[in-house]
Amino acid sequence: ACSTVGGGGPSAAPGGGATGGTKVAFVSQVEGVPYFSAFKHGAEQTASSLGMSYTQAGPATADATEQVRIFNGLVQQGYAAIAVSPLDPRSMNPAIAAARQKGIVVITSDADAPDSQRQLFAQQATDAALGSTVMDEIAKPMGGKGKYGIVSGAADTQTFNSWVAEARKRQESAYPEMQLVGGVRYTTDTAQALKEAQDLMTANPDLKGLIAVPSTAVPGVAQAVQIAGKVGKVAVSGFGSPKTARTFVESGAMTSTVLWDVPQLGILTVWAMKQLLDGKQIPAEATVPGLPQPVKYDAATKTLVLGPPQVFTKSNIAQFDY
Amino acid sequence: MTTAALTARAEPSARLLTVLRDALLPILLLAEVIFFGVAAPDFLSAANLGNVVINSADLALLAAGMTLVVLLAGIDVSVGPMLGVVAWVGATLFVAGLPPLLVVLISVLLGGVLGAVNAGLIVGGRISPIIATLGTAAVFKTILFVLWDSTDVFTGPVIPLLGPARAGGVPLVGLVVLVMFGIFAYVLRRRVFGRRLFAIGNDAEGARLLGVPVGRTSFAAYVLVGALVGVAALIYVGRVGVVQATAGQELTLPAIAAVVVGGTSILGGEGGVLRTLGGLVFIALLQNGVVLMGVPPLWNGVLVGVAVALAVAFDVLTRRSLDKRIGAQK
Amino acid sequence: MSAEPAVRAVAPRSLRDRVSDRRVFLLVLVVALGALMSLLSPYFLQVSNLLAMTQYGAVIGLLALGQAFVILGGRGGIDLSVGSVLSLSGIFMGLLAQNLGLSPWLAAAATVVFGALLGSVNGFMIARLGLPPLIVTLSTLFLYGALAQVLTNGGQLGGFDREGFAALGQSAILGVPTQVLLVLAPMFALGIWAQNRTGFGRRLHQAGTSDRAAGLAGLDVNRLRFRLYLLSGALAALGAVVTNAWLLTARPSAGTGMELQAITIAVLGGIDIFGGRGHLSGVLLALTVVVVLSWGLQLAQVGNSVQTGILGLVLVGAALLNNLIGRKAPA
Amino acid sequence: MRTILSVSGLSKSFGATAALTDVGFTLAAGERLALLGENGAGKSTLIKIIAGVHRPDAGEMTLDGAAHRPSSPGDALAGGVSVVYQEPSFFPRMSVLENLFVGREPRDRLGQVDWRGMRRRGAELFERLDVPVELLNRRMDALSLAEQQLALIARAVDVDAKVLILDEPTSILTDAEVRRLFHTVRRLSEAGVGILYITHRFEELEHVADRFIVLKDGRLAGDLPASAADHDRILEMMSGRPVNATISRTVPDPGPVMLEASGITVPGVLSDAGLSVRRGEVVGLYGLVGAGRTELALTFFGMMRPSAGSMRVEGRAYAPRNPRDAMTHGIAYLPEDRKTLGIFPGMDTLSNITAVRLPALLGRLGVIRRAQERELAARWVRTLRIKAPALSFPVTGLSGGHQQKVLFARQLATEPKILILDEPTRGIDVATKTDIQQRLVEVARDGMAVLVISSDLPELLAVSDRVYVMREGRMAAELSGDDLTEDGVLRATMGVNR
Ligand SMILES: Nc1ncnc2c1ncn2[C@@H]1O[C@H](COP(=O)(O)OP(=O)(O)OP(=O)(O)O)[C@@H](O)[C@H]1O
Ligand SMILES: Nc1ncnc2c1ncn2[C@@H]1O[C@H](COP(=O)(O)OP(=O)(O)OP(=O)(O)O)[C@@H](O)[C@H]1O
Ligand SMILES: [Mg+2]
Numbered sequence A: 001a002c003s004t005v006g007g008g009g010p011s012a013a014p015g016g017g018a019t020g021g022t023k024v025a026f027v028s029q030v031e032g033v034p035y036f037s038a039f040k041h042g043a044e045q046t047a048s049s050l051g052m053s054y055t056q057a058g059p060a061t062a063d064a065t066e067q068v069r070i071f072n073g074l075v076q077q078g079y080a081a082i083a084v085s086p087l088d089p090r091s092m093n094p095a096i097a098a099a100r101q102k103g104i105v106v107i108t109s110d111a112d113a114p115d116s117q118r119q120l121f122a123q124q125a126t127d128a129a130l131g132s133t134v135m136d137e138i139a140k141p142m143g144g145k146g147k148y149g150i151v152s153g154a155a156d157t158q159t160f161n162s163w164v165a166e167a168r169k170r171q172e173s174a175y176p177e178m179q180l181v182g183g184v185r186y187t188t189d190t191a192q193a194l195k196e197a198q199d200l201m202t203a204n205p206d207l208k209g210l211i212a213v214p215s216t217a218v219p220g221v222a223q224a225v226q227i228a229g230k231v232g233k234v235a236v237s238g239f240g241s242p243k244t245a246r247t248f249v250e251s252g253a254m255t256s257t258v259l260w261d262v263p264q265l266g267i268l269t270v271w272a273m274k275q276l277l278d279g280k281q282i283p284a285e286a287t288v289p290g291l292p293q294p295v296k297y298d299a300a301t302k303t304l305v306l307g308p309p310q311v312f313t314k315s316n317i318a319q320f321d322y
Numbered sequence B: 001m002t003t004a005a006l007t008a009r010a011e012p013s014a015r016l017l018t019v020l021r022d023a024l025l026p027i028l029l030l031a032e033v034i035f036f037g038v039a040a041p042d043f044l045s046a047a048n049l050g051n052v053v054i055n056s057a058d059l060a061l062l063a064a065g066m067t068l069v070v071l072l073a074g075i076d077v078s079v080g081p082m083l084g085v086v087a088w089v090g091a092t093l094f095v096a097g098l099p100p101l102l103v104v105l106i107s108v109l110l111g112g113v114l115g116a117v118n119a120g121l122i123v124g125g126r127i128s129p130i131i132a133t134l135g136t137a138a139v140f141k142t143i144l145f146v147l148w149d150s151t152d153v154f155t156g157p158v159i160p161l162l163g164p165a166r167a168g169g170v171p172l173v174g175l176v177v178l179v180m181f182g183i184f185a186y187v188l189r190r191r192v193f194g195r196r197l198f199a200i201g202n203d204a205e206g207a208r209l210l211g212v213p214v215g216r217t218s219f220a221a222y223v224l225v226g227a228l229v230g231v232a233a234l235i236y237v238g239r240v241g242v243v244q245a246t247a248g249q250e251l252t253l254p255a256i257a258a259v260v261v262g263g264t265s266i267l268g269g270e271g272g273v274l275r276t277l278g279g280l281v282f283i284a285l286l287q288n289g290v291v292l293m294g295v296p297p298l299w300n301g302v303l304v305g306v307a308v309a310l311a312v313a314f315d316v317l318t319r320r321s322l323d324k325r326i327g328a329q330k
Numbered sequence C: 001m002s003a004e005p006a007v008r009a010v011a012p013r014s015l016r017d018r019v020s021d022r023r024v025f026l027l028v029l030v031v032a033l034g035a036l037m038s039l040l041s042p043y044f045l046q047v048s049n050l051l052a053m054t055q056y057g058a059v060i061g062l063l064a065l066g067q068a069f070v071i072l073g074g075r076g077g078i079d080l081s082v083g084s085v086l087s088l089s090g091i092f093m094g095l096l097a098q099n100l101g102l103s104p105w106l107a108a109a110a111t112v113v114f115g116a117l118l119g120s121v122n123g124f125m126i127a128r129l130g131l132p133p134l135i136v137t138l139s140t141l142f143l144y145g146a147l148a149q150v151l152t153n154g155g156q157l158g159g160f161d162r163e164g165f166a167a168l169g170q171s172a173i174l175g176v177p178t179q180v181l182l183v184l185a186p187m188f189a190l191g192i193w194a195q196n197r198t199g200f201g202r203r204l205h206q207a208g209t210s211d212r213a214a215g216l217a218g219l220d221v222n223r224l225r226f227r228l229y230l231l232s233g234a235l236a237a238l239g240a241v242v243t244n245a246w247l248l249t250a251r252p253s254a255g256t257g258m259e260l261q262a263i264t265i266a267v268l269g270g271i272d273i274f275g276g277r278g279h280l281s282g283v284l285l286a287l288t289v290v291v292v293l294s295w296g297l298q299l300a301q302v303g304n305s306v307q308t309g310i311l312g313l314v315l316v317g318a319a320l321l322n323n324l325i326g327r328k329a330p331a
Numbered sequence D: 001m002r003t004i005l006s007v008s009g010l011s012k013s014f015g016a017t018a019a020l021t022d023v024g025f026t027l028a029a030g031e032r033l034a035l036l037g038e039n040g041a042g043k044s045t046l047i048k049i050i051a052g053v054h055r056p057d058a059g060e061m062t063l064d065g066a067a068h069r070p071s072s073p074g075d076a077l078a079g080g081v082s083v084v085y086q087e088p089s090f091f092p093r094m095s096v097l098e099n100l101f102v103g104r105e106p107r108d109r110l111g112q113v114d115w116r117g118m119r120r121r122g123a124e125l126f127e128r129l130d131v132p133v134e135l136l137n138r139r140m141d142a143l144s145l146a147e148q149q150l151a152l153i154a155r156a157v158d159v160d161a162k163v164l165i166l167d168e169p170t171s172i173l174t175d176a177e178v179r180r181l182f183h184t185v186r187r188l189s190e191a192g193v194g195i196l197y198i199t200h201r202f203e204e205l206e207h208v209a210d211r212f213i214v215l216k217d218g219r220l221a222g223d224l225p226a227s228a229a230d231h232d233r234i235l236e237m238m239s240g241r242p243v244n245a246t247i248s249r250t251v252p253d254p255g256p257v258m259l260e261a262s263g264i265t266v267p268g269v270l271s272d273a274g275l276s277v278r279r280g281e282v283v284g285l286y287g288l289v290g291a292g293r294t295e296l297a298l299t300f301f302g303m304m305r306p307s308a309g310s311m312r313v314e315g316r317a318y319a320p321r322n323p324r325d326a327m328t329h330g331i332a333y334l335p336e337d338r339k340t341l342g343i344f345p346g347m348d349t350l351s352n353i354t355a356v357r358l359p360a361l362l363g364r365l366g367v368i369r370r371a372q373e374r375e376l377a378a379r380w381v382r383t384l385r386i387k388a389p390a391l392s393f394p395v396t397g398l399s400g401g402h403q404q405k406v407l408f409a410r411q412l413a414t415e416p417k418i419l420i421l422d423e424p425t426r427g428i429d430v431a432t433k434t435d436i437q438q439r440l441v442e443v444a445r446d447g448m449a450v451l452v453i454s455s456d457l458p459e460l461l462a463v464s465d466r467v468y469v470m471r472e473g474r475m476a477a478e479l480s481g482d483d484l485t486e487d488g489v490l491r492a493t494m495g496v497n498r
């Protein structure tokens, strides 16, 4: 009784265009954080302009099992298409397969599950681009040499690990005189990120740069630099949303923050679901209503890339509300 | 008659052993400081120790409150989420421009009120402390999530005393914490309220038979925990600088850990707030020292777990064998 | 003496006694919540849904069962390490299945033994050395959790989708998820039976209500406690096996936070935190309450963070109502 | 004389059990009133109502002329009602000193707890009552049961009370302590305190009471001056039927030595203690509180490891590591401390009775054979006349004496070869006590070796074929035959040379 709307796979839901009731959803990594709220903002508008209803849900804490439960809940409720940003690349696979079995369109967005039966991955920017951009951001003020540290999120979050790996690759090839100290520090919350950053600075008084990977680490690392009175002496960048980083970027405690236009990722995600629901082929370079630039599609990996990362600095950060 | 046998056991060496037993925790602490002082060159720097003090100050107050209710044979697992709620309210009011002292007052009051909710459920509703506070912990989490509403609150310290400020390298919050612990140590030893906590923790029914106001005392203890959370919340705001959706939630387990590592009996009626301070400092220095020693990040937890187990085993086993020789225990 | 009336085997229970039994209360709660949820979401009452829903109780139910045993054993018994044991055992199984290429079934069996071993470390420190359970399991919570991270360097492991192993976590028999029918239900049935019918159950309650009296009655209290921690570890590892079959992934943080959920379910089920009192059947009912509530709220599109609070309210409300109904004249 | 406490029309029931029905009496200032009654007659319930622990269903009380409706024990205490309860209630993880002053800590001008004053007052109090002052610094749970009892009595008499209530305070005290207690009680009554005293030891009556009242099934069955005390008559009032209070003892025909110990030493507690018990005989063990009798029994039962000495069971070397070991050698032990060592408070009467016998009741897979278990328990309930509404009744709902019977049943049910009993009739009423004593002699004659520790000297003399007297951890004397007299035992106890 559950393989409902949108059944029959790519050959379009009954009455392709007249999908006033078509329900699409997105499962985020956590509920409520500004980042995913911004995503929702873009996605919701696009969905209503395409005549669909949009729901977004996510676990209260980054808990992969809970994410599966939420995903299955949506499957149970007859959603036609579901996008998900999996917390880890594998644990979603069985659930995705089961949903596909029921004829539901499933894509990943924001983070991928490459070995799954997802039909498409809407990617914000390539990991390589993100990693090297953030490395460039701290390397610049460091003059390309000296010690730097990385404060990451949970050790088993794949997305963070990929970014970190790419950043380190960039450093090794482009900035051989820079040196990572203390290994990658894993944290679960802001207070802990604060402590880790402090300890890194204590153990390495000559530390010159810090990368804060998840949004939660960004204010902690910046605060640590501020408290230590090392504003301007330690370069800080990371992947914080502009709203989270703004106070620190404006005070100078952070050099910049690297991200992408999150509402646009929401737009892209909903648009992609719509294409799949309608059974349309996605061209290698597609124009998406609402996005200023065309997006690239790689049919081999079924990856749709939004564009290059965006760097937010003192000059532009105030314009972004997420 | 029996006196002969008894005095034989109570000879001066027993006093020495008693002193030794009480000095175990300080001895462990000293060993720890020496070890890290040698193993991690930056460990003993004033800057580093200052960081440790500032970063543990809020936890210290939670642990002090936790000690009171553990002495009562109770527990409060809602302190972390409660701190989150108070921190959000305090930070928001401060950002809105309320005078700092008023914000402090409101935070303490709000903490007291939330503590009174726990107290009401436990004393009035006769729910076991663990159930009541597990429940309110969940509710506080949700309240913070709703209040926060996807918007982080950024702010500096509400008053300098509760911030990361240092005077001559000495962190001010450290003094606040010391004064608080001093007060509680005094209350537990010299005030009737403190003595009542011990009696209730030993045998609540027995205490009631002797006219100890069990309900009133327990209520006050849980309210006091809330009020302490109120102060701790502002310290948290002062050092982290931002209140997010899960603020404070990570603090519950460490607060309980500090109490039990310090040696206050989870069964109630035995222990004290200075022991808790010892337990707290032990864990805080351990976590800090392990990082400064350059232990690979993922191994930190392994070392901390092993060290805590070893320290407690040493403390408990030595204390027990000493107790046996002193004849204090059956 | 012959005039002495024969003692009845069962005391007549007053209506109040019956109603104040936590289990009656939980049963009413399950029904009420079920009704409420079906109003909130049209999908709730579908049979397929009702059965599928139970799969979310399988893993946490195993942990709660182990927790209940340990708490029942008394002297402040508690096992905070169950979540970390689950994580570490899951990784252990992943290493066997993926890195050594062992059959997932064999790996699963080895994992349960491994979990028992982890539990017996707790048991040794608590029962043999006499260290406080709270602190011992708190340190193994850190230790095991960190070891799980170290062993995988933060990554995930797989290798479970072979030899039909996935069926354990993915399939259903007569609509009932296999993990519930073949793992959770038998475990609870065994537990409830053992508690009510066997010498082990009786010994458990003796140790829980007065371990000194139990010692004098010939019970080796320490050995019993040791076994309870071992059992809790084995059940947590079984939880890891089910998780691996379900998600086909072993993650080092798979069990994070589960210890509190397990304790919540055990105490909601009426297990007295001071030991010796409470029924495993109550724990099963509490598990049902939690599963029904959170799945129902999920279907009603209530956000996860709000679900947490509602669950908390139910926990407190249930305890409160239970006390009000069963309130005796102030003793 | 001025009436200090009056009670009228008092009723109280617990569920279906009517514990008290329409009870009334008065107590004058300086009067010593004994309260007698069978186990479960309602004595403890009555005093708990006066002490504010229970609220009466009906009835009125006045204290010193004013209405007395205590809303809590604290309320009653503040009004001047001081109580030593039957089940001792104390604070195990606190020192004896702290225990003495819980709820009434002396304070200085600043309202601070005055530790020095507390220590001084505690020492004075103990000196006055002849309790070793050193005990003050010990943890309460490190004391022997009798020492705990003494501390609790000290606490109660130190309160500035109008009415002092003692619920079976002497049940485990020996003669010397009892005498001291009576002395204290007399002094207090001379100072105008009204004393309400519950006891099952009739021989105490003339020393401790001016008057006595009898409860039967929760009703007042008699109110007489102590001078009119006639044991048979009181017994009849208590039970409603003529009771034979003497036991018949056949001459023993001792078999082989079953339990033998020599040179047992536990530093600070026992030194070079030893004894032997033969099959078919009842051996008594007497001594002052702290003499080490309990420790010796615990050593036999594998609860305490001696540092020197040897034991033999049925002639073979015996060194138990734990109670299990002892039990496999056929030894059963009834502990004196029923609250912490005996009862399983969370469990029902049935499982409390069968707790030790359990292994024999298990079928395949460790399943309890329930019919058999119930049958066994019911048999003992009948034999010992345990007053329980049902086997599934919680054991803590039974009166103190009936709880003791449950424990007694638990040990007898194991059918041991060697039975060690520590204060077996503690808190048991006279009629049942006689039953139990009779039974003791019978099981011995039927082939058991019985060792009885009792502080109740008449009881010990009535059942024992031989008596060892202990003093300060050593054996002071072994008496049998014609030497076995009250006087002889007491002399040995005091260390007076004959
Ligand atoms: N809390 C309780 N719940 C249920 N029944 C109780 C409770 N307390 C006492 N009773 C019952 O009330 C009756 C009187 O008990 P009480 O303790 O007053 O007897 P007692 O005269 O003190 O006997 P003993 O000499 O054995 O101490 C008994 O039948 C007992 O089972
Ligand atoms: N583990 C122990 N360590 C030190 N002293 C102990 C220990 N156990 C008991 N004692 C002390 O040893 C003495 C002997 O106590 P014991 O209980 O044997 O006395 P008893 O002869 O049985 O008399 P009663 O049982 O009437 O008190 C007491 O002073 C007691 O406090
Ligand atoms: Mg009584």
Ligand SMILES: [Mg+2]
Pocket: D144, D293, D294, D295, D336, D422
């Ligand atoms: Mg004794």
